[in-house]
Amino acid sequence: MFRRKRTKKTYDKEHQIPVIRASICNGEQVAGFKNMQSGKFTEVMAIRNRSDLNMFLEEYGVEETEIKKEW
Numbered sequence: 001m002f003r004r005k006r007t008k009k010t011y012d013k014e015h016q017i018p019v020i021r022a023s024i025c026n027g028e029q030v031a032g033f034k035n036m037q038s039g040k041f042t043e044v045m046a047i048r049n050r051s052d053l054n055m056f057l058e059e060y061g062v063e064e065t066e067i068k069k070e071w
Contacts, residue, residue: 009059018062020047020069031056034068 011018016033021041023029029047034040044060047053057064 008061011060016042018060018067020053020067022069022071024071031067034070 011033015037016035019032019034019041021030021032030043031045031047031053032041032043035042045052045056047056053064056062
């Protein structure tokens, strides 16, 4: 009925990069951010379809070309 207004979330653009981790076995995908220095991955949300990916892109202000995909 009523849509919630989404606020833009932020991440540390100097030290983190947007990443989608995909499983080779079952194709499960998780979007998050990887610390460039330590390599630590911070999971943000599961990606089940194109609308989930679009929501991630919109919430964090990330372009699709910026996202790195890891297997």
